[in-house]
Amino acid sequence: MEDSTMMKIIVCVKQVPDTTEIKIDPVKGTLIRDGVPSIMNPDDKGGLELALRLKDQHGAHITVISMGPPQADVILREAFAMGADRAILLSDRKFAGADTLATSYALSGLCRTLDYDLIIAGRQAIDGDTAQVGPELAEHLDLPQITYVADAKRLDNGNLLVHKENEDSVQVLEVEGKCLLTVLASAFEPRYMSVNGIMKAYEREVEVWGADKIDVDESKLGLAGSPTKVFKSFPKALKAPGEVHEVSEEEAVELIINKLKEKHII
């Protein structure tokens, strides 16, 4: 099944709470996470979709990797059911409390023990929104990186032709050799798990690796390796709900003009 010319892709995925289901405690103002389902981070799922498309077109071997508690295994089963070939979960108390630097460092230690041509990560996770882990991973591994990827194709010469989406433009880049891409969920509508894939997802092995199996300096892991200290975390203050007036068009014009005058805008 595997041959030496086949592209080997690592996809980084993270289990996150489905933030669309999160509610805010009206009294304490904190997030209520109880009963909120966990999902594969959408940008990461987009990254897996890109890897699967490259596999469909050219053949590839896809290894999905994640760092998290043992229950994060669910998203790796989902990745199997979508078409991934191998799954590794970094799970060890030594990783606990990691910020983006310690996380990307641990992932780099894992990547160094694997053979790969391409690493794909999601742009950012919906529970942290830092967009740092992908770029930091590339730095740890000394790889070229392209962020905000909206399209990527493999050319006949083996290079990748990548569309990078900037705020007001698109850059088209050709990359030679190993690199890391961070991907936008909106550009890669993920496929559904297949029923056949689902049936086999729990028969396959998710490899669970501890810190001892990867190439790292343990003092740089977890809380000890995390320079970021969260000072305070709070929900955004909500804006006032506004006013609703059910009036005719003429009355509406007058009402708006009066409001603007009231606020000394006109």
Add this chain to the structure above:
Amino acid sequence: MDFSYSKTEELFLQMIRSFAENEVKPLAAEVDEQERFPLETVEKMGKLGLMGIPVPEQYGGAGGNVQMYIMAVEELSRVCATTGVVLSAHTSLCIAPIMEHGTEEQKMKYLPKLASGEWIGAFGLTEPNAGTDAAMQQTTAVDAGDKWILNGSKIFITNASYANVFIVMAMTDKSKGTKGISAFIVEKGMPGFSIGKKELKMGIRGSATCELIFENCEVPKENLLGQLGKGFGIAMKTLDGGRIGIASQALGIAQGAIDETVKYTKERKQFGKPIAKFQNTQFQMADLKTKVEAARLLVRSAAWKKDKGIPYSADAAMAKLFAAETAMEVTTKAVQFHGGYGYTREYPVERMMRDAKITEIYEGTSEVQRMVIAGHLFK
């Protein structure tokens, strides 16, 4: 019985729910309005392996269980009852009898294409004069040496104009009554076989419900399904399984109506507050939700028995009877909660109410289910 889903079933639920929400729900109103068969959805379902959930892997299926299959019917029906019945008729009424009664050759020939969705399946038992009294079959099959010659017609056949494979009951010996009925596998395009008029229905309007016409229809000898004269038993056993599918469809419709009503009553304000805040709404909705959960347990229990190989005929009848009547009650009240808006096509509950009605009628009316249940009770 374990009430929790296995990890595999949980993963499956995640997939089918998202498929139903993103691919099926957006088409539901259009499929109903235009009375259009959702062929594009069936193609997508085929690619994902949803058209052959319980088919073993060696016949090209997913190797899943009945529990997963009914989850699929429920989740599809929750947003579009037409799509739910397309899958139910295909799986329960065509795939299942071939799996259970087919020869190895028949399984190899038909199951892979049915499981992949390349072919759609259907089932023909009902005739103009043989509805609940299914033993009154008038379609005949005569042994003509190297083939069977079928004559007669079938009505109200789900999937008919899109199906490639039909399980058809016909009289091979009128003198023997129900023991003279045999089952056949008929393919679209066999000489003398045609599709008749399409029914214009109250609900499940996207499902292609048509007449089947056999005029000296030539069916190869090897297409007899099961033994000669065993067709009635095959039909009854097939309907036992089918009832779990229709019970799931009814359950899905009821759950869909609950979902819509919860959403609507939280948004709709009258007398200065959302109508969900009124105790009348809360108490009625609590009763409806309780019935839906009771229906779900009956449906899952019947499916669990079928998966385990335990007799489930009465369980399937009870599940269908209760789920269908619950669907009718829930959808009727859902329209009432929506008031005038509920009577319009702007909201999906009026469609759900029309769709729910058929679950009390097809694959055995509620009266037939009571006959089956009483039959087991007083035997």
